[in-house]
Amino acid sequence: MTGSIRIRTTHHAGWTSVRSIIRHPMETGFSVDPETGQVIPAHYITEVLCRHGDDLVLRCEWSRAVSRNPYLSFEFSGAHPGDRVTLSWTDNRGASDSATVAIA
Amino acid sequence: MRRRALLRATAFLAPLLRPLRALAQLRSGAFSATSLAEAMRALFGERAPEASDAVTLDVEPKIENGAVVPVQINATVEGVTAINIFAELNPNPLLARFHLSPRCRPIVATRVKVGAPSNIVIVVETEDRLLSTRKFVEVVEGGCG
Numbered sequence: 001m002t003g004s005i006r007i008r009t010t011h012h013a014g015w016t017s018v019r020s021i022i023r024h025p026m027e028t029g030f031s032v033d034p035e036t037g038q039v040i041p042a043h044y045i046t047e048v049l050c051r052h053g054d055d056l057v058l059r060c061e062w063s064r065a066v067s068r069n070p071y072l073s074f075e076f077s078g079a080h081p082g083d084r085v086t087l088s089w090t091d092n093r094g095a096s097d098s099a100t101v102a103i104a
Numbered sequence: 105m106r107r108r109a110l111l112r113a114t115a116f117l118a119p120l121l122r123p124l125r126a127l128a129q130l131r132s133g134a135f136s137a138t139s140l141a142e143a144m145r146a147l148f149g150e151r152a153p154e155a156s157d158a159v160t161l162d163v164e165p166k167i168e169n170g171a172v173v174p175v176q177i178n179a180t181v182e183g184v185t186a187i188n189i190f191a192e193l194n195p196n197p198l199l200a201r202f203h204l205s206p207r208c209r210p211i212v213a214t215r216v217k218v219g220a221p222s223n224i225v226i227v228v229e230t231e232d233r234l235l236s237t238r239k240f241v242e243v244v245e246g247g248c249g
Contacts, residue, residue, distance in 0.1 A: 028217070030195070052207075055205070055207075057207055057208055058202060058204060058205065059202075059203040060200060060201070060202050060203070061135070061201040061202075061203070062199075062200050063135050063196055063198060063199050063200060064196070064217075065191065065196065065199040065216055065247075066199065066200055066214060066216055066217070067172045067214075067215040067216060067217055067247075068171070068172075070214065070215065071174075071213070071214055071215045072212070072213070072214050073213040073214075074202075074208060074209070074211065074213075075208070075209040075211055076205070076207045076208045076209065077207050077209070078207050
């Protein structure tokens with residue numbers, strides 16, 4: 001799942017704003033494939049972590065009811081332009097991905 | 105000898121860990137709960153959230169496509185530790201739970217699936233309070249299929 005995460009950051013008045021989109025099907029396990037008539041198995045992100053350096057800033061627990069290609073935005077203080085922000089996710093099948101950007 | 109010591113340590117620790125494990129199971133059960141009341145009980149026990157103007161939920165009142173419902177939550181209280189999003193009539197009403205470090209501003213935005221016209225309920229947790237708000241959303245096409 002490499003390359004599944006897009007992150008945009010802005011920094012203003014001491015606050016770092018993070019906006020992110022993760023490419024993921026977020027299958028609920030309730031929908032049926034119209035071609036095969038088979039139920040599509042549940043496949044969704046269960047946890048997203050955001051770190052500034054080694055410091056865990058935000059931890060998200062998600063259900064199957066977060067929309068496909070999840071969008072997440074939040075803000076935190078105490079970081080500076082150029083610092084590194086890392087976002088990582090894990091899904092219900094144990095797959096994961098992580099991306100790091102420098103704060104703009 | 106070492107094995108016996110290990111056994112003894114395990115026997116000693118097990119009862120201490122049991123309540124923690126029970127709590128963890130209770131919490132994780134919140135996501136599989138099938139009613140709002142059950143999900144809230146799993147998260148908060150007998151504590152009831154209080155309705156509060158300090159919590160705002162931005163969501164469109166009428167949604168064409170329930171598969172993509174943008175929500176933004178904003179709290180104007182200090183010391184927010186967690187933000188929870190529920191959709192009252194979804195098969196599993198707890199949609200997402202955000203754990204905020206003290207450095208986080210209590211503002212999060214995401215997009216969720218809402219299966220049927222129902223209340224979106226937000227509960228914001230601080231060290232000692234549960235603050236809540238709710239908004240009814242009209243959904244034309246449900247988003248859980």
